[in-house]
Amino acid sequence: MKSSVGFILFLSFHLFLSLPYPSLSAHAKCNAHDKQVLLEIKAAFNNPYHLASWNPDVDCCGWYALDCDRNTGRVIALTIFAGNISGEIPPAVGDLPYLQNLMFHKLTNLTGQIPSAVTKLVHLRELTISWTNLSGPVPSFLSQLKNLTSLDLSFNDLTGSIPPSLSELPNLLDLHLDRNKLTGSIPDSFGRFAGNSPDLFLSHNMLSGPVPKSLGNVNFSIQIDFSRNKLEGDASFLFGKNKTIQFVDLSRNLFEFDLSKVEFPDSLTNLDLNHNKIFGSLPVGLTELNLQFFNVSYNRLCGQIPQGGKLQSFDSYNYFHNRCLCGAPLPACK
Structure with a gap:
């Protein structure tokens, strides 16, 4: 009798374990309004x-x-990428009120301009519209999206100047405007972001003029990339012993300043200054850095390359085409 009761209890226990757990597997059904909006987008x-x-x-x-x-x-992320999508971004995207992440990526047949309807997405944290054929300006109305932490508009056909109002985004951590056709100067307001200064990616545009002095007061946390523009003048104030930046790319511009007077932050690991008009000598302080990448070729530098650190670990191509730079890995100084 006892064995029969025990067997029944055993079966009952395993039957209980096999039952679904609604509290763990339940998933609210898609909101009817959001579903209708998605069908409109389709x-x-x-x-x-x-x-x-x-x-x-x-x-x-x-x-x-x-x-x-x-x-x-409620729909919180819409991430359409690498598909055969044609046409313009429909204004209906602004009717997904709880959207936190909006992405249109690697859609080469996507055209038109960035719609103002996105300003209705007050919860948006990440906006990525990249590798498309969108044209027109970088809209100043994007500064209304106060919760944005990441704004990526790279690899498009955007034109015009960079709106200074983007500095009003208090939570922005990174700003990608690289590989467009932007003109004008870097806004002075980028030295006074409402929150922490975001990493700036502005390369492969047609930006011109000097880098605003206000950026010298900024401690960029990780990276700035201003390469392949027409920027000019002094950019030495972007560096400093008190900074914590790790990656700086100023290559292929028209920068002109005395490198020998520059103090570099200990955190710097990647420095690319090639194809500018930078003069002076290489400061000895460079030997104290844990450099992973370094290129000063095609400038107007002179003097002996300091011995020590990582400077001799880079080949001659990272130093050549300077006025009178010498010493390993280049030929010995005369």
Whole structure:
């Protein structure tokens, strides 16, 4: 009798373990309003195969290229990339009120301009529109998205100047405007960001003029890349012993300053100054840095390359085409 009772209890226990746990597996269904907006976006893109999973008969939280909040069913991420998507970004994207991440990436047939409707996305933290054929300006209205931590508009056909109002974004950590056709100067306001200064990626544009002196007061946390523009004048104030920056790329510009007087931060690991008009000698302080990349070729430098540190670990191509630079890895000084 005892064995029979024990067997029944054993079966009951294992049956209990096999039952689903609603509190762990429950997932709120997609919000009906958000679902309708997504279908409008799909229709605006002419119902591409890339969005074939966007079936109105299926819960939209299971659709491709988006994420929902598990508790509310509201769409919080729309990330469309690497698909055959044609047309312009539909204004309907602004009707997903809880969106935190919006991405259109590697969509070469995406055209038009950045729609002002995105300003309705007050919860947006990450906005990525990159590797597309979007044109027009970098809109100043993007400064209304106060919760943005990342703004990536790289690899497009954007033109015009950089709006100074972007410095009003208090939570921005990185700003990518590289590989466009932007003109004008770097805004002076970029030396006075409302929050911490973001890493700046402005390379491969047609920016001109001097770097604003206000940027000398900024301690960029990791990286700045101003390469391949038409920037000129003194940029030595971007450095300093009290800074914590790690990567600096000022290559292929028209910068002209005395490198021998520059003090570099101990944190610096990557420094690219090639193809400028920089003069003077290489400061001995460079030997104290843990450099992983270093290039000063095609400048107007003179004198002996300091011995020690990592400076001799780079080959001659990182030093050649200077006025009278000498010493290993270049030929010995005469």
